[in-house]
Amino acid sequence: MSSTWNAVVPRWPAAVPGPDFAAIRAEFDVPEDFPPAVLAEAERLAADPPMPDDDATDLPLVTLDPPGSRDLDQAVHLAREDGGYRVSYAIADVGAVVAPGSALDAEARRRGQTVYAPDRRTPLHPPVLSEGAASLLPGEDRAAALWTIRLDADGGVRSVDLRRARVRSRAQLAYPDVQAQADAGTLSGALELLPELGRLLRARAADRGAVELGSPDQEVVRTDGGGWTLVARAPLPVEGWNAEISLLTGRAAARLMLDGGVGVLRTLPQARPEDVGRLRRLAPALGVDWPADAGAGAVLAGLDLADPRHLAFLEEATALLRGAAYTPFDGDPPADPGHAGVAAPYAHVTAPLRRLVDRFGTEVCLALAAGREPDPAVRAALPELPALMTASDRRTRAVERAVVDATEAWLLAGREGEEFDAVVVDADDDRGTVVLADPAIRARCAGAGLAAGARVRVRLAEADVARRTVRFTVAA
Incomplete structure (x- = not known):
């Protein structure tokens, strides 16, 4: 790895106090x-x-x-x-x-x-x-x-x-x-x-x-x-x-x-055949070798996550485990x-x-x-257990996501307009998701020319701590 x-x-310096994790727990009714x-x-x-x-x-x-x-x-x-x-x-x-x-x-x-x-x-x-x-x-x-x-x-x-x-x-x-x-x-x-x-x-x-x-x-x-x-x-x-x-x-x-x-x-x-087929068709464009006799698990095990194209491929593979x-x-x-x-x-x-x-x-x-x-x-x-665990899983995921979102916004607050190196992990109609190399932030991005697996330069458009949102655009 x-x-x-x-x-x-x-x-990174932030213009606001640190994230309020206690407020997040209260918001999602964590006992x-x-x-x-x-x-x-x-x-x-x-x-x-x-x-x-x-x-x-x-x-x-x-x-x-x-x-x-x-x-x-x-x-x-x-x-x-x-x-x-x-x-x-x-x-x-x-x-x-x-x-x-x-x-x-x-x-x-x-x-x-x-x-x-x-x-x-x-x-x-x-x-x-x-x-x-x-x-x-x-x-x-x-x-x-x-x-x-x-x-x-x-x-x-x-x-x-x-x-x-x-x-x-x-x-x-x-x-x-x-x-x-x-x-x-x-x-x-x-x-x-x-x-x-x-x-x-x-x-x-x-x-x-x-x-x-x-x-x-x-x-x-x-x-x-x-x-x-x-x-x-x-x-x-x-x-x-x-x-x-x-x-x-x-x-x-x-x-x-x-x-x-x-x-x-x-x-x-089991993953739907159409999801496996879509992932297989995507593999060549992202530099992933998928032998005809190999299953999806074997292909995923061989990915190199230092390669941004493979990271994007992994992002698409989450559809297999739903x-x-x-x-x-x-x-x-x-x-x-x-x-x-x-x-x-x-x-x-x-x-x-x-x-x-x-x-x-x-x-x-x-x-x-x-x-x-x-x-x-x-x-x-x-x-009774499925309903209890489903509700608990949902609450836990919501808290985990909110904690990360709040920290991302807090780290970037006041830095609007700055540019960063990023990797596109998914893209559709001039919108997508990018992952920054430094700091380790994942956020939505808008702009022409986004392609999964590409390295891009992005500009911070918004870092709203109250709403826990971060948004980038492709730098000119």
């Missing part, structure tokens, strides 16, 4: 404080959390997350076994402390998921649980749903075991540090096999036809001087390898649900249980501290793995 997309840009009854229940459970009898604290698990994380959902240990691999994946057992019908459950349903903003996170559960007694913090005994997935040498699943167990993480690791060790060839212990297994699972996903966009994300970050700036950051390879462990577990969960006849899947329909849904079932499986991005049935079960649906999915899987029916209260909640 080009370093262009990882460079931190300096904070802030927890009700007293919820806090009291959380405090009581945190003081004496239930612990399973099964003791797996001898397993040297570690967590791997962004720097500074406290809501640690997953801990992992990878090992060779019988010519293949053994994946031990412990997931925070939120179902052990949040019972259906409780005050905590009702509040979690209201929130749906943790909402992240540059200045604070608004958690799904009270921090005394999500960043304390239920989080897989190092050196602490914790209740977990422990997945043991055995793979053959080619990454195929041999067996899956799931049980409640007491675990103890040995270390809290951060992506940049682990990436540095992977680059230096010094990874050891629980994550020594992560690059090898991550690449293997990713290759198997490509063989299945999985589609991953992997585009740079705009992130609002605090500067050393206490202000804010925007960076466009591509995920580190280690983040992708780690995600493959989560995807593997989600596929195992979906298989359990489908075999057991009950559950909630994360589904995504229509994601949560699909509950009880009895007959869904007519189309697959997830086109994963190229297999898939379920969310690996982030229950941060996402509501994962707790219910995990409870279903624990019951099915033990050969029993899911709890009736869990089962009854499944049809």
Whole structure:
């Protein structure tokens, strides 16, 4: 990945105070404080959390997350076994402390998921649980749903075991540090096999036809001087390898649900043939090689995002991944249980501290793995989850977009008339979207001659902080 997309840009002078992220949260009704009854229940459970009898604290698990994380959902240990691999994946057992019908459950349903903003996170559960007694913090005994997935040498699943167990993480690791060790060839212990297994699972996903966009994300970050700036950051390879462990577990969960006849899947329909055809026809104009026998996923995996034409191609490829849904079932499986991005049935079960649906999915899987029916209260909640998660997803996306829009306008306020280098990522009828190289801003642009993938010089026409809008025109 080009370093262009990882460079931190300096904070530009602005004519107005910094973005008001609290006002954005209020605008979109992000819940802030927890009700007293919820806090009291959380405090009581945190003081004496239930612990399973099964003791797996001898397993040297570690967590791997962004720097500074406290809501640690997953801990992992990878090992060779019988010519293949053994994946031990412990997931925070939120179902052990949040019972259906409780005050905590009702509040979690209201929130749906943790909402992240540059200045604070608004958690799904009270921090005394999500960043304390239920989080897989190092050196602490914790209740977990422990997945043991055995793979053959080619990454195929041999067996899956799931049980409640007491675990103890040995270390809290951060992506940049682990990436540095992977680059230096010094990874050891629980994550020594992560690059090898991550690449293997990713290759198997490509063989299945999985589609991953992997585009740079705009992130609002605090500067050393206490202000804010925007960076466009591509995920580190280690983040992708780690995600493959989560995807593997989600596929195992979906298989359990489908075999057991009950559950909630994360589904995504196959891309429409006309969208794939349009993208294939666009490829030559944007310098993208698309062999006749290659699927869209393989083509996307080979893009060079240092090439602005490839960046524009990636923008157009978002049309392939539309229509994601949560699909509950009880009895007959869904007519189309697959997830086109994963190229297999898939379920969310690996982030229950941060996402509501994962707790219910995990409870279903624990019951099915033990050969029993899911709890009736869990089962009854499944049809309600799609609406709850859809509303939560919509609110989260709106907040994230508003945060970026506000920061863009704040960074550029007072600079109207200045010119910038940009790349056109989409264009239609003398209007389009451009991405600036510095600062990392994405905005609408008007003017003749816009063409996807072209490098252009643009002039800032408007930066309205109150309306959170930025607009450019093509420079003469």
